[in-house]
Amino acid sequence: MRLTSKQNFTSTVSAFTHETGAVIVLAISENKQISEIEVVKQVITSLQAQSASFTMDALHCQKDTVKLIAEQGQHYLIAFKNNQPR
Numbered sequence: 001m002r003l004t005s006k007q008n009f010t011s012t013v014s015a016f017t018h019e020t021g022a023v024i025v026l027a028i029s030e031n032k033q034i035s036e037i038e039v040v041k042q043v044i045t046s047l048q049a050q051s052a053s054f055t056m057d058a059l060h061c062q063k064d065t066v067k068l069i070a071e072q073g074q075h076y077l078i079a080f081k082n083n084q085p086r
Contacts, residue, residue: 008032013039015047015054041068048072 008030015025025046029039040060044052045068053075056065061080069076 011036011039013043015043015052037062037065041065044068044072044074047074053077 010028010030013025013027013029013036014023016023025043027039027043029036037060040056041064044054044065051074052072054069055077056079058079058081061078066076066078
């Protein structure tokens with residue numbers, strides 16, 4: 001088996017409700033087709049009519065992602081690394 005410089009990984013992004021514990025959105029993607037960042041933006045957009053709070057890891061500490069959430073009047077908690085000045 002030959003290893004390539006960019007392997008294909010499958011990722012899942014889910015949104016669930018704390019009230020019932022049910023998954024309300026599940027998106028599965030492969031990194032060679034679409035980035036996880038873009039999949040998260042699609043999930044956020046799909047929930048625009050609902051009141052939502054998003055928790056995400058440092059990968060999603062992106063200006064465009066935060067702007068999308070804020071424009072929809074939703075809330076977020078995103079981890080960040082020390083390389084983020086603000």
